[in-house]
Amino acid sequence: MSIKTRAAILEAPGRIVLGERTLELKEDEVLVKTHLSGVCGSDKTIYRGDIPEKISLPFYIGHEGGGTVVEVGSRVREYRVGDRVMAFNWCNTFADYFKVPVGGLQPVPEGMDMDLASLGEPIACAMYAGMHSGIQLGDTAVVYGMGFAGQIIAQVLKRKGAGKVIGIDVVDGKLELARKLGTDAAINAKREDPVAMVKDLTHGRGVDVVVEAAGTEKAINEGSAMLKQNGIYVFYSWVTTPVTLNIGRWHDDGFEIRTTTLVHHTNEERYVWTPRVLRPVLEGMVDIKPLLSGEFPLSQIKQAFELADRDPSAIKVVVRP
Ligand SMILES: [Zn+2]
Structure with a gap:
């Protein structure tokens, strides 16, 4: 044929x-x-x-x-x-x-x-990341990068009980949309210092969960600077060029690191998880x-x-x- x-x-x-x-x-x-x-x-x-x-x-x-x-x-x-x-x-x-x-x-x-x-692929990958972020009821989270995935992940974190979700990006249009779709606070990392602002919003403590969905050196490093001790660092992005990472806190403050892009899991695992992570989409829970x-x-x-x-x-x- x-x-x-x-x-x-x-x-x-x-x-x-x-x-x-x-x-x-x-x-x-x-x-x-x-x-x-x-x-x-x-x-x-x-x-x-x-x-x-x-x-x-x-x-x-x-x-x-x-x-x-x-x-x-x-x-x-x-x-x-x-x-x-x-x-x-x-x-x-x-x-x-x-x-x-x-x-x-x-x-x-x-x-x-x-x-x-x-x-289905980008939706399932983002849904999986949000659903496996380890977020707990009342947690504060950052989603760094409000593209297609970040917008979905931020909504999932809210539905899963995050008390506050902070969206970070360098494009105002993306941040505006995030606010419309339920993100509690928006920070433009081009104009403001996102680490200082997140520290401020969390009384100096840092957030419980950071989801890195921007894929830049700056985003990865700033994301890790705003996470609390023993916080969960969720990697989502595709990083195509070598980057210099400041990972001292990953060790010193006992971060839990997760990579969550479903398409990079085995076909078997993906086959099982996809219908499960798409269920909330079918239920109309994510816009x-x-x-x-x-x-x-x-x-x-x-x-x-x-x-x-x-x-x-x-x-x-x-x-x-
Ligand atoms: Zn893709």
Whole structure:
């Protein structure tokens, strides 16, 4: 089985084009008709030319997406034609069709809106991080980085009983949205000293939980400076370049360090956890639709990336074939 599809290709940093591609289905692969796909922070990073070792150009870009199975390889038993699925793998989701090895997919939970399910990977990862942050009733927490993940994590921390959630970012638009969605305090780290302000808000003690979702050296270090003794430091970001970390307090003050990005857990673990962490989304407990900040047809993939790159308050740009 083979099929022709339009597909987004990153030819060089800042240069993305829509090409054509023939997908040949292997025996363990599943062919999916794309419903919607999202521009991830990591797509932006690659687009800007910060390219991780495992990726080479030209690159068939895109990994957040969902759709309907149109064909399965001869050895695939897990999915059938017509099943609704979400991608958890680099598989060029900015295309009419994408193909994935069976282990890189996840079934869409019954009753889930297909637009949201197409963002199942980033939503599930952020939900997992919030749900595994160790937050306790009445705790004070910081979410450093109010992008798509940070906005979801902050809401989860509130629903799980955080007394106060403080959002930190360098973009006012993101902080405003966070306040609208229930974050108690917002700090712009460009204008203010976030460590001093958090200390102030916690009477010098520091917060119980810090979730680092910005991925910069400054964010990681400041996050660790505002955590209380024996606090929980939750890592979420993808850090693509070496950073210098000030980790003295990690030892001296007995931090508990957790990494919580579900997509980097084993496929088996991810398979079990995804439906569980998406349940609150299905229950309407977390507001995600306000995070979608621009939709483009696939023919305008270039414009979609330009907006994501240029507008710092664009949280999740989506592309529909
Ligand atoms: Zn992603």
